[in-house]
Each structure stands twice: as structure tokens, then as C-alpha cells.
Amino acid sequence: xxxxxxxxxxxxxxxxxxxxxxxxxxxxxxxxxxxxxxxxxxxxxxxxxxxxxxxxxxxxxxxxxxxxxxxxxxxxxxxxxxxxxxxxxxxxxxxxxxxxxxxxxxxxxxxxxxxxxxxxxxxxxxxxxxxxxxxxxxxxxxxxxxxxxxxxxxxxxxxxxxxxxxxxxxxxxxxxxxxxxxxxxxxxxxxxxxxxxxxxxxxxxxxxxxxxxxxxxxxxxxxxxxxxxxxxxxxxxxxxxxxxxxxxxxxxxxxxxxxxxxxxxxxxxxxxxxxxxxxxxxxxxxxxxxxxxxxxxxxxxxxxxxxxxxxxxxxxxxxxxxxxxxxxxxxxxxxxxxxxxxxxxxxxxxxxxxxxxxxxxxxxxxxxxxxxxxxxxxxxxxxxxxxxxxxxxxxxxxxxxxxxxxxxxxxxxxxxxxxxxxxxxxxxxxxxxxxxxxxxxxxxxxxxxxxxxxxxxxxxxxxxxxxxxxxxxxxxxxxxxxxxxxxxxxxxxxxxxxxxxxxxxxxxxxxxxxxxxxxxxxxxxxxxxxxxxxxxxxxxxxxxxxxxxxxxxxxxxxxxxxxxxxxxxxxxxxxxxxxxxx
Numbered sequence: 013x014x015x016x017x018x019x020x021x022x023x024x025x026x027x028x029x030x031x032x033x034x035x036x037x038x039x040x041x042x043x044x045x046x047x048x049x050x051x052x053x054x055x056x057x058x059x060x061x062x063x064x065x066x067x068x069x070x071x072x073x074x075x076x077x078x079x080x081x082x083x084x085x086x087x088x089x090x091x092x093x094x095x096x097x098x099x100x101x102x103x104x105x106x107x108x109x110x111x112x113x114x115x116x117x118x119x120x121x122x123x124x125x126x127x128x129x130x131x132x133x134x135x136x137x138x139x140x141x142x143x144x145x146x147x148x149x150x151x152x153x154x155x156x157x158x159x160x161x162x163x164x165x166x167x168x169x170x171x172x173x174x175x176x177x178x179x180x181x182x183x184x185x186x187x188x189x190x191x192x193x194x195x196x197x198x199x200x201x202x203x204x205x206x207x208x209x210x211x212x213x214x215x216x217x218x219x220x221x222x223x224x225x226x227x228x229x230x231x232x233x234x235x236x237x238x239x240x241x242x243x244x245x246x247x248x249x250x251x252x253x254x255x256x257x258x259x260x261x262x263x264x265x266x267x268x269x270x271x272x273x274x275x276x277x278x279x280x281x282x283x284x285x286x287x288x289x290x291x292x293x294x295x296x297x298x299x300x301x302x303x304x305x306x307x308x309x310x311x312x313x314x315x316x317x318x319x320x321x322x323x324x325x326x327x328x329x330x331x332x333x334x335x336x337x338x339x340x341x342x343x344x345x346x347x348x349x350x351x352x353x354x355x356x357x358x359x360x361x362x363x364x365x366x367x368x369x370x371x372x373x374x375x376x377x378x379x380x381x382x383x384x385x386x387x388x389x390x391x392x393x394x395x396x397x398x399x400x401x402x403x404x405x406x407x408x409x410x411x412x413x414x415x416x417x418x419x420x421x422x423x424x425x426x427x428x429x430x431x432x433x434x435x436x437x438x439x440x441x442x443x444x445x446x447x448x449x450x451x452x453x454x455x456x457x458x459x460x461x462x463x464x465x466x467x468x469x470x471x472x473x474x475x476x477x478x479x480x481x482x483x484x485x486x487x488x489x490x491x492x493x494x495x496x497x498x499x500x501x502x503x504x505x506x507x508x509x510x511x512x513x514x515x516x517x518x519x520x521x522x523x524x525x526x527x528x529x530x531x532x533x534x535x536x537x538x539x540x541x542x543x544x545x546x547x548x549x550x551x552x553x554x555x556x557x558x559x560x561x562x563x564x565x566x567x568x569x570x571x572x573x574x575x576x577x578x579x580x581x582x583x584x585x586x587x588x589x590x591x592x593x594x
Contacts, residue, residue, distance in 0.1 A: 020304035027432040039411040044292040044303035045088040058089040063433035092136040103132040137220040150216035184524030185566035188234040192565035217276030232275035241275035268555040286336040319551040343585035350500040359384040369495040377407035377496035387493040388483040398474035399502040409494035436488030444477040508584030509536040512577040529561040536579040
């Protein structure tokens with residue numbers, strides 16, 4: 013039986029409490045900036061503010077191990093295999109950072125090796141000849157730096173070299189802001205921050221891979237709290253460059269859909285040799301750094317171009333059995349059945365109505381009334397459908413601060429912070445019905461054994477269901493029941509929509525944007541706009557719901573683009589005709 017995953021990954025994301033000089037204390041979950049490593053036949057995943065790491069044998073079932081010996085408050089952890097050992101480093105402001113080593117992270121604690129200098133967003137890379145290189149950088153004023161390091165002491169060899177920097181004048185996707193548009197400052201504090209930081213994009217999250225003798229230097233831009241957060245890549249003939257901007261960029265990009273963002277990540281090969289890219293996906297409602305982790309198929313084409321398949325990137329995806337064969341797919345195995353379907357609930361709060369749980373936006377949600385002690389949430393698919401899987405996404409709705417949290421806070425001049433390394437418990441009962449009268453249990457979590465905030469539930473065979481109901485909810489951190497997405501996947505009873513055959517397109521913003529519009533297709537829930545530098549390289553996409561226009565803001569200035577608009581609904585995807593714009 014195939015094993016399916018669905019982004020954001022189904023992990024027990026850790027809570028933290030954060031209070032800064034600019035805002036009051038708040039509670040939110042965070043895991044971001046993931047580094048994935050296959051070491052001694054085990055997959056390791058390190059992520060910011062998690063207090064440990066996840067590990068797996070198959071990229072499907074993940075376990076968590078705490079690492080009290082590592083600095084819990086350092087951001088963007090990086091791990092790399094060097095001479096048969098795992099080397100750990102992470103970002104720290106204002107003081108030198110430390111390298112740690114372990115021969116087996118599952119059984120041997122990490123031990124400090126050296127503390128060479130202060131850095132942010134580190135990455136260590138060992139070349140085939142045994143030489144070790146180190147990269148770092150996370151500002152909108154300086155480039156990403158690189159240098160060679162001693163593989164035993166992890167002290168620098170030689171002087172640092174400027175690797176790559178920003179070029180928002182030519183790379184549309186690097187421009188800051190939501191949809192690559194910087195909004196005017198809303199408050200005096202926003203204005204001061206803008207004046208201090210400027211408007212240039214942050215270039216960060218360096219990661220290196222070597223493939224067929226070429227070096228692929230990856231980086232993230234423009235900012236983690238934006239829907240357009242993405243990863244780009246430069247290619248060179250040596251670890252320290254010089255590097256040339258790849259014609260297809262960004263190579264990891266997810267600006268639309270249920271959950272957006274695909275930046276600051278890592279690229280690795282699985283046990284069968286297939287490539288994957290893990291990166292940061294954003295929520296950024298309760299706090300700017302409220303983030304999750306996504307995992308996407310990645311590859312290098314016959315021209316050596318690095319790319320990810322992120323079409324319908326938050327729909328279920330089957331893990332390959334052996335070497336992956338379907339990297340070129342443009343449609344998911346199962347359609348989304350739940351978009352804008354009729355929903356009801358036992359109660360709701362103003363601005364948090366039931367429909368928010370079916371609108372394909374993780375940043376909005378239904379929340380039960382605070383006095384509702386037996387909250388339930390129900391969806392009607394409209395007809396009996398074949399249901400293959402459900403992703404139940406809970407939201408953290410205005411969580412109360414635990415008493416005495418400041419007693420254990422890590423305090424600096426700028427902030428106070430607590431990481432809650434012990435997982436909380438999430439309780440619910442998910443049921444399904446064909447007639448609304450007789451119900452069957454689809455998932456019973458009333459035992460409170462897990463805390464999956466994005467619980468993905470896959471069935472051995474499709475179930476004939478029309479109604480789904482969530483009840484007996486008791487959420488982590490004593491939060492009220494809140495659902496950002498009751499997402500149902502399977503096959504509807506009708507036909508896929510007709511094809512989009514023509515697109516009107518105008519290049520704007522000196523070629524960095526393209527304003528697109530097309531005829532609405534009857535029966536379509538939305539459209540997946542695929543685009544790329546050649547007819548057979550439509551690698552990027554932007555998924556939209558309920559509209560027939562889009563401003564593509566990720567274009568490179570001097571490149572022409574081929575574009576297709578695929579229509580989709582609960583019955584399938586229909587590829588559109590490919591158009592070219594100069």
C-alpha cells in the first residue's frame with residue numbers, strides 16, 4: 013500500500029512563548045528553516061526553535077528526540093555529515109557561534125568542537141575530496157559569505173569570500189512584501205523598523221549541493237513572513253564560485269494555495285537516490301515567525317536545471333516505492349472535495365465563522381464560542397463521494413499565557429522567550445456518514461496520545477461519504493476548538509472543467525511582473541498557473557481559487573516565459589494551452 017504525505021508535514025510542532033520590546037507576549041507554534049540529512053540509513057530533520065530533532069526510517073513516520081546539550085534558542089540549525097560524523101551549527105546574535113559533533117545523534121549527545129566567530133544562517137558542506145566549506149548570511153545589506161574550514165577543528169582556512177547578493181532589480185521574486193509588494197508602514201514602530209532595515213530583500217538560508225560536477229548554491233528571499241518566500245539557486249564550478257544565476261528561478265516556490273511559502277530549506281537524496289527539498293511554509297498570524305515545514309519532490313533536468321514540483325503542493329502526495337517516476341506530474345492523485353462546501357458548527361465567534369474552515373486559507377479559521385463546552389464542526393460535501401483522505405488542520409486561537417511562564421524565560425535586552433519542549437495533547441473524534449444519520453469513526457484521538465496540529469488521515473480504500481463531523485475537541489494549550497481547514501480529498505461525481513485556451517498577458521514593472529487574465533471556466537473551483545522558461549520547463553506555479561486573473565510577480569527581467577493556466581475542481585485537473593509572453 014502506498015504511503016501518502018500532505019504539506020504541511022504531520023509533526024508535533026513545539027509551542028513557544030515570545031515577548032519582545034515591540035509587542036506583548038504571545039503563544040504560537042514554530043518549526044522552520046529545516047535541514048534534512050540522510051545519515052547511516054536514518055533521516056534527520058532539524059528545525060528552528062524545536063528543542064531537538066525529528067528522525068525517520070521512511071520520511072513518513074517521524075519520532076522526536078530532545079537535545080538539551082544544544083543551544084535551544086539559536087535559529088536556523090544546520091547539520092552536515094563530515095568524515096562520518098554529524099556536525100551541528102546554528103545562528104546566534106551578538107556572540108560567537110559553536111560547532112557541535114556527534115557520531116550518532118540517536119545514541120550520542122552532541123559535543124562542542126570550536127567557537128570560531130559569530131554568524132547567522134549557517135551551512136556546512138563537505139566536497140568529494142574531503143575539503144569542508146562553510147557558508148552564512150542573513151541580511152539585506154551584505155552578501156552570503158563562504159570560506160574553507162578545517163574538517164577537524166572547524167576553524168577557518170583563509171579569508172571569507174562574497175558568494176552571492178541580492179538583485180531585486182532583475183529578479184522579481186526577490187522583492188519584499190506580500191505578493192512582492194511592500195505595504196506602507198501601519199504604525200510608528202513599523203516606520204522606524206522600515207527606516208532601520210530599509211526595503212532591500214533579505215538574502216539568507218544558504219545551502220549547497222553538488223550534482224554532476226556542478227555546485228548549486230541555494231538561498232532564500234525576500235522574507236519568511238511573506239507568501240512569496242522562496243528559494244533560488246546559483247550554479248558554479250567550484251565551492252566558492254564564481255556562481256551564475258540559474259535561468260529557472262526561483263526553484264522552490266509556493267505563493268498560492270492553502271498554505272504558502274517554500275523558502276529557506278535544504279535539498280537531499282533519499283535512500284533510492286531521488287531528490288527532495290524541505291523548506292519553510294508560513295502562517296504568520298499569531299506571530300511573524302509562526303511557521304511550518306513542507307517537503308517537495310526535487311530533481312535536476314537533462315540540462316542540469318534544479319527544480320521542484322510544487323504543483324498542488326499542499327495536496328496528498330505518494331512517497332515513491334523505490335526510484336521516483338512521477339516528478340513531471342501536473343495533477344494530484346486525489347482532488348479537493350471540501351472547497352467552499354456547506355459547513356455548520358455548534359457555535360462561532362465573530363470573524364471566525366464556520367466557512368473559514370473550508371475556504372482553503374490556513375490563515376483564517378473557525379473558532380467556537382468560549383462558552384461552548386461540546387463544540388462540533390460539520391461539513392456537507394453535497395453528494396456522496398469517494399473519500400481517500402482527510403487533513404484536519406487546527407488553529408491556535410488567541411491562546412492564553414500559562415501562569416508563571418516568565419519564571420523560566422530566556423531573557424535578553426530585546427525579548428523574553430520560552431520553548432515548550434514537551435508536546436501538548438490534541439483530542440478529537442472525526443466521523444463520516446453517507447446519509448447524516450449513521451456515522452462511522454474515521455479517526456479517534458480522544459485518548460490524547462498525539463498533538464498533530466495538521467493531522468493527515470489516509471484510508472486503506474476510498475470511503476463513500478457525504479458528511480464529515482469533528483467533535484469531542486480539546487486542543488493544546490487550553491485553546492478553544494478552532495479549525496483552519498477540514499480538507500477532504502478523493503473524487504467527485506462529475507467531470508473535470510474545460511481547458512483554458514487563451515491568456516491575455518502584459519509585462520509590467522520593467523518586466524518583473526506579468527498581469528494575466530483568462531476566461532472563466534464554468535464549474536472550475538480555481539486555476540493552477542504554470543510558467544517557465546521553455547515549453548517543457550513549466551516548473552513554477554501559482555494556485556488561485558475563485559478568480560480568473562493574477563499578477564505573476566516572480567519573473568526574471570530579461571527572460572521570456574511560457575505560461576499555461578490549468579483549470580481544476582473536485583473531479584480533476586485539465587491542462588491549459590501553453591502561451592508565450594516576451
